[in-house]
Amino acid sequence: MNEELDQVAAFEVAALGAAQAGGQAAAAGQHPRTLMRWTNSMSSFVLSRMCQLISSGVRTDKGFKEVHLNQVAKALNEFTGNEVTGTQVYNHLRKWRQRWIRVTKLRELSGALWDEDTSMISLEEEHYKGHVKVCYIATMISSFLILNR
Numbered sequence: 592m593n594e595e596l597d598q599v600a601a602f603e604v605a606a607l608g609a610a611q612a613g614g615q616a617a618a619a620g621q622h623p624r625t626l627m628r629w630t631n632s633m634s635s636f637v638l639s640r641m642c643q644l645i646s647s648g649v650r651t652d653k654g655f656k657e658v659h660l661n662q663v664a665k666a667l668n669e670f671t672g673n674e675v676t677g678t679q680v681y682n683h684l685r686k687w688r689q690r691w692i693r694v695t696k697l698r699e700l701s702g703a704l705w706d707e708d709t710s711m712i713s714l715e716e717e718h719y720k721g722h723v724k725v726c727y728i729a730t731m732i733s734s735f736l737i738l739n740r
Contacts (some may be wrong), residue, residue: 636670
């Protein structure tokens with residue numbers, strides 16, 4: 592019974608917060624934002640579009656320009672039907688960059704082996720226990736790289 596009351600109270604607090612945020616956004620002339628869930632297909636779509644931009648000659652040494660982020664957001668909007676902004680695409684790319692940095696750090700560990708056939712990093716047990724989550728990320732990135740060969 593107490594669990595159910597706690598869930599109801601948490602829902603009401605979340606709804607109140609969302610209503611207040613929506614009211615503030617409406618007062619500012621903006622649409623209220625909803626939480627966006629990135630699916631694997633959406634991530635793959637964004638990453639492949641960014642690869643296409645780079646292969647077309649877009650210079651990325653200082654990051655992607657807002658116009659390119661907006662292009663990808665518009666294409667993703669057409670692909671999924673979800674309203675996506677350039678800022679959301681930028682934040683998603685930052686997340687993937689952080690993941691990639693973790694994968695490369697793992698690959699550089701002494702004792703770490705990269706298995707090209709399975710696209711997997713092999714670690715000794717002591718290293719493995721500290722870095723289990725990254726194996727999933729490496730698999731996702733490898734799958735993306737394999738699809739775009």
